[in-house]
Amino acid sequence: MNHKTVYLETMGCQMNVLDSELVLEQLRTRGYAPTGEMHEADLVLINTCSVRAHAEDKAFSRLGSLKKSIRNKPDRVVGVIGCMAERDPDGIFQKMKHVDLVCGPAELYKLPAMIEEVRQGHRHLVALTVNKSRRNSPLERSTEYDSVEAFDLSRDPGSDAGVVQSYLRVQRGCDKFCTFCVVPFTRGPERSRPPGQIVGEARMLADHGCKEITLLGQTVNSYVNQNNGRAVHFADLLARVHEVEGIERIRFVTSYPGDFTSDIFQAMRDLPKVCEYLHLPVQSGSNAVLKRMRRQYTVERFCELVAEARETVPDITLATDFIVGFCGETEQEFEESCELTRRCDFKNIFCFKYSERLETVAGKRFPDDVPIEVKRRRNNTLLKIQEEISLRNNQALAGRIVEVLVESYSKAALKAQEAEQSRGSELSWRRSDQLVGRTRGDQIVVFPGRPEDIGRLAKVRLTEATALTLQGCLARGSRQQARGKRQ
Ligand code: SF4
Numbered sequence: 001m002n003h004k005t006v007y008l009e010t011m012g013c014q015m016n017v018l019d020s021e022l023v024l025e026q027l028r029t030r031g032y033a034p035t036g037e038m039h040e041a042d043l044v045l046i047n048t049c050s051v052r053a054h055a056e057d058k059a060f061s062r063l064g065s066l067k068k069s070i071r072n073k074p075d076r077v078v079g080v081i082g083c084m085a086e087r088d089p090d091g092i093f094q095k096m097k098h099v100d101l102v103c104g105p106a107e108l109y110k111l112p113a114m115i116e117e118v119r120q121g122h123r124h125l126v127a128l129t130v131n132k133s134r135r136n137s138p139l140e141r142s143t144e145y146d147s148v149e150a151f152d153l154s155r156d157p158g159s160d161a162g163v164v165q166s167y168l169r170v171q172r173g174c175d176k177f178c179t180f181c182v183v184p185f186t187r188g189p190e191r192s193r194p195p196g197q198i199v200g201e202a203r204m205l206a207d208h209g210c211k212e213i214t215l216l217g218q219t220v221n222s223y224v225n226q227n228n229g230r231a232v233h234f235a236d237l238l239a240r241v242h243e244v245e246g247i248e249r250i251r252f253v254t255s256y257p258g259d260f261t262s263d264i265f266q267a268m269r270d271l272p273k274v275c276e277y278l279h280l281p282v283q284s285g286s287n288a289v290l291k292r293m294r295r296q297y298t299v300e301r302f303c304e305l306v307a308e309a310r311e312t313v314p315d316i317t318l319a320t321d322f323i324v325g326f327c328g329e330t331e332q333e334f335e336e337s338c339e340l341t342r343r344c345d346f347k348n349i350f351c352f353k354y355s356e357r358l359e360t361v362a363g364k365r366f367p368d369d370v371p372i373e374v375k376r377r378r379n380n381t382l383l384k385i386q387e388e389i390s391l392r393n394n395q396a397l398a399g400r401i402v403e404v405l406v407e408s409y410s411k412a413a414l415k416a417q418e419a420e421q422s423r424g425s426e427l428s429w430r431r432s433d434q435l436v437g438r439t440r441g442d443q444i445v446v447f448p449g450r451p452e453d454i455g456r457l458a459k460v461r462l463t464e465a466t467a468l469t470l471q472g473c474l475a476r477g478s479r480q481q482a483r484g485k486r487q
Helices: 014-028 053-069 083-087 087-097 104-119 142-153 195-207 234-242 262-270 288-293 299-312 330-344 361-366 372-395 411-422
Strands: 004-010 032-034 043-050 077-082 101-104 125-127 165-169 213-214 222-228 231-232 247-252 276-277 317-324 348-353 401-411 435-441 445-447 457-465 469-474
Touching: 004 014, 014 032, 014 104, 014 165, 014 213, 014 222, 014 401, 043 053, 043 083, 053 077, 053 083, 077 083, 077 104, 077 299, 083 104, 101 104, 101 348, 104 125, 104 142, 125 231, 142 195, 142 457, 165 195, 165 276, 195 213, 195 222, 195 234, 213 234, 213 361, 231 234, 234 247, 234 262, 262 299, 288 330, 317 330, 317 372, 330 372, 348 372, 372 457, 401 411, 401 445
Parallel strands: 004 032, 004 043, 043 077, 077 101, 101 125, 165 213, 213 247, 276 317, 317 348, 445 469
Antiparallel strands: 222 231, 401 435, 401 457, 435 445, 457 469
């Protein structure tokens, strides 16, 4: 058995977080122990993101910093995995001679064998699926697809027993080809996993103590799987996962507005474990921009969905994404995004400055003609509008009692604990220690609590608020109370 260490750094989205978790599990069974010390590790893996140029620059910077310790660790294996590996393998090897392997996200089941090959003296190994011929991907062939499935099926959360929140993949890839997006080129065609496998994985996670599951897909609401001649859609899948004993909350990301159907809202209303939170990326408040982005819906349709969500699912909270400074975006078109933000009363927004990706339609056909300082200004303007909305909405919650799944100590409490430890003091609980958790509507709540509250559902009375965080205190009798639908 190997006794080596692995350092794995994850950049980007929740899909990458889950992929990294599965990679680590595979490596653990082969004798690798995770370490936080990159320069000391026998195996270094960077799980990369290609959505923006900035994310790739960051990955190159981490890889570059490894050169310093190359002499101390001549046998170290260095691998680049994830979307950047799929997108630009030649560029990686050209710029970073000390990288031994690159492996795309759909090929991760091959990674342990690739690492062994490198150890036997082979270098510059490549495992890619989708980049060369996106439409005729090998994923279309069932044997290959079974191998990809085996990666998810190999999941063994044994070492993470007691983890209360987990991601669960229900779908791979994307067929939408929004003109700005690199994902269809790096993650391949859209494929929905069989519902039986998803439910089986949910059961296994529940058996290991998981209470909250987030179902993951690039366009998760488009989920459809042919099961014994019958199509299982996303609302059906929610109902099946809802049956799993031990799971108390179900979330899902990311939804695509063009495919959203009423039965999903009805499932959110009728299934008590499904949280009243929806992340529905709109990307722009201008129909002309949506058309250039090839988003297959209009602003009017998006607003209808928002209205239906609020009407069907009481107390639902909504979040969205915007891209500002997309090719040709005028001041008027940007103002339409501001207007939509004011109108929709989102809980929060994720706002990104457009970053050109050359293999996309926009990268090939449209000039990236909005200057960076204009993108920056628009980004700040939109965030400022949302900040005022979030603050007003959060302050209006004062006095309410909400259900919180307690995740950990707050950052401030962890920092104070670290400082105490570095002074050599024993770690002990103090009445003032702050814990942090999330409501069913995905609001962050900070409150003083005990270590044994971590991992539990608690009732918290809200007292104060900022735009980002709610503060409160445990409601009387909270530790005895069980889960309820809307609190
Ligand atoms: S729906 Fe559009 S933005 Fe989302 S992953 Fe697919 S191509 Fe990218």
